Amino acid sequence: MPELPEVEVTRRQIEPLLVGRKISAVVTTKQSYFFLTRPAALARALRGRLIQRLERRGKYLVGHLDDGGRLLLHLGMTGQLFAAGASSPRLLVSRAQAALSPEQQCAGFRPDAHTHLCLRFDDAGPEVYFRDTRKFGKVQLLRRGEPSERLDKLGVDALAARGGDLFDATRRRAAAIKSVLLDQGVLAGVGNIYADEALFLASMRPTRKAASLSRAACDLLVREVQRVMLRSIDTGGSSISDYVRAYGSDGGYQDERRVYGRAGEPCPRCGSRIRRIVLGQRSSFFCPRCQR
DNA sequence: AGACTAACCTGAAAGC
């Protein structure tokens, strides 16, 4: 689920629940490669701290602590960040979600064996959970001034990118344009779904050699990446209840997908059958007629 | 340097 738009929607939802609250306890599952910082060290460092700001960089979330440290979170493939566990009025519930019974609101958002991190606060309000079935997500604590290898190698955030950023990156690349789009060191935040959608909107075949794109083509492609992501962020906010109900399924954008996951269905533009190929061991969907 | 592969995990869905 989580590409840039999903991470951004999560950030907007969770930030108001996190910021300014003093952490009183940290509960975790046992050490696994999910924890780049060992659970004990994480708990020790976070107790008594508060997060002043929750920032998104590509698909990463960065909590800025009051001691200058940073809490790095990555949702991986199946990560979810949510708050629950108290009837405090501070519990953030979207309008659509409020119409559901409390039991429905919690569906899929209940801490369980896959909930690897729980933050408790001294105001006794809702706890914040990080749940991740596949454990492809990551948690890391960076001390004040400690650099992050992971953040430092990210390219420009996809939403802030310009055509020139992509154009420069594509010059000496023999790889397919889609592989370059997925390279987090170029445009941070683009994932498999939005790459396919943007390529469709820009009428470009995923396999096209990156170096063959003109400057104008790069401008167009970056514009489409941003258009599709901004639209998804917009719908994501309003579809959280669907997300909750259909726990584990797609985010809000799923109804608007033009090609992703639609192999064999007609192209919305020309009616040709959408094809699926494997590129860099990932599924890629495109219209063989519209995308050249 | 860039391109490719395997690996990290679990669960849902499809196939038989």
Add this chain to the structure above:
DNA sequence: TGCTTTCAGGTTAGTC
């Protein structure tokens, strides 16, 4: 019905 296989939106480490 139940067992087996396939697939999944991310990233890294290792190899060529």
